[in-house]
Amino acid sequence: MAINHVILELYCGFDKEKNGKAPLYYKYGSYHPGYHCLENSCESLSYIKAPSEIAYSDSEGESEFEKNAWIGFGGDMNPESFDDENNYESLKNIWEEICKRKIQESYNEYMKRTEGMRGRYVNFTYDLESVGWGKASLEINGVENFLRRVI
Secondary structure, X not given: OOOOOOOEEEEEOOOHHHHOOOOOOOEOEOOOOOHHXXXXXXXXXXXXXXXXXXXXXXXXXXXXXXXXXXXXXXXXHOOOOOOOHHHHHHXXXXXXXXXXXXXXHHHHHHHHHOOOOXXXXXXXXXXXXHHOOOXXXXXXXXXXXXXXXXX
């Protein structure tokens, strides 16, 4: 089995005046796109890739901008001029490095703060270079409980 996480930006193009009442599967009414739109092949849904973003998703696997749960490279992070492609790529590389480090720091802090609350754990190191993340490894404490939940 292969696993991948995909970050997309979803857009709701539902027109209340043109289409009338929103379909029953709309969880939060119109203009709140989410997995319910994907699951029901909603005609009003459009999406784009969301590159260079990091996010925390809720119990539904969704991340809301209003809750400051995601941020992407762009806006005021962009250079004043896009004339220098090397400068732009350098800035994106810095962003990528920071994001990956913060993900690891979040994991490490969580593990430290919850030590003794999670049961018996073993250490496991995963080679991230094998999945294209460059020369890095991810140490996972808790594979035993993780595997117990998966199997």
